[in-house]
Amino acid sequence: MKKINIEKNLLILLGLFLCSLSVAQPVDVRKTRITAGDTIELKTLQINPEQFPRVDVIFRAENQKKEPIWGLTSDDMTVIEEVDTCQIIRFELLSKEMPVNIALVTDHSGSMEVANAFYNAQSGIAKLLENLNTDKDSVLIVGFSNGVDVVTPLTNDIELLNRELQSMRVFGATAFYDALSTAIDSIQQHSGIRAIIALTDGEDNSSRYSRRQIIQKGKDSGVPTYIIGLGLSEQNQPQALTILGLLTGFITSDYLSEFADELGGEAYFTTSSEKLTDIYHEIALKVYSIYLLTYTSENMSPADTTRIVDFQVGTATTEYDKDKAKYTLSDEILERMGKLPLLYIAIPLGIITGIILLFGLAKKDDVEDDINLETNPSVTDADSEIG
Numbered sequence: 243m244k245k246i247n248i249e250k251n252l253l254i255l256l257g258l259f260l261c262s263l264s265v266a267q268p269v270d271v272r273k274t275r276i277t278a279g280d281t282i283e284l285k286t287l288q289i290n291p292e293q294f295p296r297v298d299v300i301f302r303a304e305n306q307k308k309e310p311i312w313g314l315t316s317d318d319m320t321v322i323e324e325v326d327t328c329q330i331i332r333f334e335l336l337s338k339e340m341p342v343n344i345a346l347v348t349d350h351s352g353s354m355e356v357a358n359a360f361y362n363a364q365s366g367i368a369k370l371l372e373n374l375n376t377d378k379d380s381v382l383i384v385g386f387s388n389g390v391d392v393v394t395p396l397t398n399d400i401e402l403l404n405r406e407l408q409s410m411r412v413f414g415a416t417a418f419y420d421a422l423s424t425a426i427d428s429i430q431q432h433s434g435i436r437a438i439i440a441l442t443d444g445e446d447n448s449s450r451y452s453r454r455q456i457i458q459k460g461k462d463s464g465v466p467t468y469i470i471g472l473g474l475s476e477q478n479q480p481q482a483l484t485i486l487g488l489l490t491g492f493i494t495s496d497y498l499s500e501f502a503d504e505l506g507g508e509a510y511f512t513t514s515s516e517k518l519t520d521i522y523h524e525i526a527l528k529v530y531s532i533y534l535l536t537y538t539s540e541n542m543s544p545a546d547t548t549r550i551v552d553f554q555v556g557t558a559t560t561e562y563d564k565d566k567a568k569y570t571l572s573d574e575i576l577e578r579m580g581k582l583p584l585l586y587i588a589i590p591l592g593i594i595t596g597i598i599l600l601f602g603l604a605k606k607d608d609v610e611d612d613i614n615l616e617t618n619p620s621v622t623d624a625d626s627e628i629g
Contacts, residue, residue, distance in 0.1 A: 276556035310531030320554035332536035345425040347440035362515035386421035387414030415448035467505035
């Protein structure tokens with residue numbers, strides 16, 4: 243009876259331990275089954291040929307519902323560069339080991355008081371922080387209204403982040419672009435997987451920076467920005483913009499969609515702030531579902547400076563969010579490639595020349611020995627007499 247109780251307690255402890263591990267996971271990780279009828283959309287985030295012929299590709303894969311695909315392995319992937327099928331030498335989910343660093347840009351302007359919008363935003367962010375893997379991942383918060391008024395350091399201190407979040411008060415105008423500028427400046431100083439998640443309920447009306455400047459700054463940083471448009475519907479219905487109760491214009495979902503696309507991310511829309519927790523979670527899934535694939539190019543010709551790369555995921559149909567992935571070989575790589583044929587010729591020639599020289603030296607020694615014998619016959623005669 244005592245033995246049974248011990249075993250029962252061990253099982254309970256094991257169950258609690260496994261549950262604690264599942265809670266610590268920042269996102270839901272699940273293997274995705276891929277079938278011939280599926281359509282997979284690949285978004286190439288970066289392609290780097292600096293170690294050519296090794297080429298690194300960072301990408302995200304999504305299904306038709308825009309849900310990230312988890313559990314891919316190298317066996318699921320086929321890489322075709324131009325017409326050559328290439329060997330995959332490395333494949334991994336980057337977020338498994340690499341730190342994930344996120345900048346949360348939070349609107350607490352006066353209009354966020356409507357329908358408990360800011361309270362629901364705080365709840366959504368708090369839930370995201372609760373699921374953070376603090377062993378390797380970190381977050382910084384940028385709060386804005388009339389201007390940027392809250393900036394935390396990048397940290398895994400959840401209590402500090404929550405305190406700063408709770409300290410914000412709803413008031414003022416919307417300095418959205420200035421807040422994005424601050425977030426870009428802060429997050430790009432750090433390595434790892436980086437992303438900006440920005441919430442706003444209206445168009446900017448209080449920034450020094452312009453939309454165009456932020457687009458350029460975002461592109462230069464290489465950090466994707468995901469924008470949540472609160473109060474907007476996906477049907478592109480215009481939202482009225484007001485200052486001090488006066489109508490100043492309209493903002494549509496298309497406006498924010500195009501902005502997010504230019505910044506390398508995506509836009510999400512909801513007319514209900516109660517859905518913000520789900521949206522933050524959905525974006526986190528995308529941030530974490532980034533793969534690194536390294537393959538070896540078969541094309542060693544320096545004449546082909548730009549190469550188009552095609553990917554096949556299992557038996558599914560592959561589509562691309564924009565164009566197919568492509569890369570261009572830098573002058574440094576081309577110079578290195580130009581020297582390779584010479585090396586391929588020089589090394590064998592060097593080996594052959596070395597063998598010939600060694601053979602020649604050996605032959606020369608034999609000839610010199612023969613000459614010595616001919617010029618010194620007395621040595622041979624003396625040896626004969628002794629014998």
